[in-house]
Amino acid sequence: TERRIPQPNSREMPLITNVSDYEELARQKLPKMVYDFYAGGAEDQWTLKENKEAFSKILFRPRVLIDVSHIDMSTSILGYKISMPIMVAPTALHKLAHQEGEVASAQATAAAGTIMTLSSWSSCSIEEVNSSAPGLRFFQLSVFKDRDIVQQLVRRAENAGYKAIAVTVDAPRLGCREADVRNRFTLPENVALKCFEGLDLSKMDKTNASGLAAYVTSQIDSSLSWKDIKWLQMITWLPILVKGVITAEDARLAIECGVAGIIMSNHGGRQLDYLPATISCLEEVVREAKGRVPVFLDSGIRRGTDVFKALALGASGVFIGRPVLFALAVDGKAGVRNALRMLRDELEITMALSGCTSLKDITRDRVITESDMI
Numbered sequence: 569t570e571r572r573i574p575q576p577n578s579r580e581m582p583l584i585t586n587v588s589d590y591e592e593l594a595r596q597k598l599p600k601m602v603y604d605f606y607a608g609g610a611e612d613q614w615t616l617k618e619n620k621e622a623f624s625k626i627l628f629r630p631r632v633l634i635d636v637s638h639i640d641m642s643t644s645i646l647g648y649k650i651s652m653p654i655m656v657a658p659t660a661l662h663k664l665a666h667q668e669g670e671v672a673s674a675q676a677t678a679a680a681g682t683i684m685t686l687s688s689w690s691s692c693s694i695e696e697v698n699s700s701a702p703g704l705r706f707f708q709l710s711v712f713k714d715r716d717i718v719q720q721l722v723r724r725a726e727n728a729g730y731k732a733i734a735v736t737v738d739a740p741r742l743g744c745r746e747a748d749v750r751n752r753f754t755l756p757e758n759v760a761l762k763c764f765e766g767l768d769l770s771k772m773d774k775t776n777a778s779g780l781a782a783y784v785t786s787q788i789d790s791s792l793s794w795k796d797i798k799w800l801q802m803i804t805w806l807p808i809l810v811k812g813v814i815t816a817e818d819a820r821l822a823i824e825c826g827v828a829g830i831i832m833s834n835h836g837g838r839q840l841d842y843l844p845a846t847i848s849c850l851e852e853v854v855r856e857a858k859g860r861v862p863v864f865l866d867s868g869i870r871r872g873t874d875v876f877k878a879l880a881l882g883a884s885g886v887f888i889g890r891p892v893l894f895a896l897a898v899d900g901k902a903g904v905r906n907a908l909r910m911l912r913d914e915l916e917i918t919m920a921l922s923g924c925t926s927l928k929d930i931t932r933d934r935v936i937t938e939s940d941m942i
């Protein structure tokens with residue numbers, strides 16, 4: 569008999585109280601192949617685990633007896649005002665989680681008053697998302713070998729009113745996610761890579777152990793270098809963010825190149841295993857940036873306290889990846905809306921209990937890291 573899955577917040581099930589609850593429910597609800605694709609990391613999954621653990625080693629130094637009856641979490645990103653410093657990272661194939669796919673995620677993100685980044689590997693098209701959801705969006709660009717396709721994607725993002733291009737630089741090849749190999753991960757018939765419509769997907773070898781990964785890898789331009797970032801700047805007037813920088817050396821090159829911002833990321837532990845958590849490298853990059861460009865961070869954010877820690881160490885905002893996918897899987901648009909609301913509420917209470925009434929109060933002295941204890 570089919571296993572009944574309790575509905576979120578029904579009487580049969582305890583209330584969903586944090587975003588990690590969605591992960592457990594999604595694990596119960598999704599086909600194993602899809603859950604593993606979303607949840608998994610590369611090889612030993614050391615970085616995947618470290619992304620969580622690194623946050624747990626940072627502690628607070630709160631100030632008390634400060635009037636925190638009004639808390640303002642709003643901020644400006646590249647000149648656009650958003651309700652909170654928490655944005656949605658680009659993740660592939662939302663239709664594997666829910667039939668409405670990226671449209672539902674975009675609607676929920678807009679309702680939360682923040683920015684969603686649409687992946688180049690999305691299952692709803694740029695235009696579809698644009699016409700069904702209000703709100704501010706960035707477009708994540710994977711640079712394919714076929715530069716005509718890249719130009720077309722950029723042009724479509726511009727025409728659809730996207731506000732920035734986040735070019736992914738930590739994936740010249742796909743990391744080896746062994747669960748996907750074991751599961752022989754392939755796309756179900758009803759889900760397609762929409763942003764990719766120009767390409768002939770029939771060439772994809774579905775019989776191969778990891779047909780999709782092999783296909784994707786074959787399309788990605790692994791010769792990408794800084795000169796291509798310059799080329800991108802020539803073909804678009806949109807600001808360029810580089811996603812996947814984690815060292816001061818690369819931050820310097822990115823700034824010399826004239827990028828509008830840096831998104832620190834280890835791809836949620838899905839690319840090079842044994843990378844440190846981004847939160848552990850944040851200060852190095854922030855020090856190099858010297859306030860010239862904003863530094864954002866993703867990978868492992870699951871709590872409002874994590875967001876606070878990232879801001880205290882110099883981030884201008886954070887992005888979340890998997891929590892959106894899991895909430896989408898469990899409860900569609902309402903799930904994503906609730907996940908964003910829970911993170912927002914957690915950040916608010918963290919600020920109140922630390923004596924911060926606005927984001928500018930979240931300063932370095934509000935946290936203690938391991939390096940402070942030496």
Ligand code: FNR
Pocket residue numbers: 605606607619657658659660687688689708736811833834835836837838866867868869887888889890891893
């Ligand atoms: C990703 N990520 C990603 N990044 C990117 O630049 N383009 C993409 O298409 C995808 N696709 C993708 C799919 C899935 C299933 C996951 C989990 C992640 C990486 C993503 O943008 C982000 O860096 C991480 O997800 C952040 O880590 P957390 O929040 O998932 O821990």
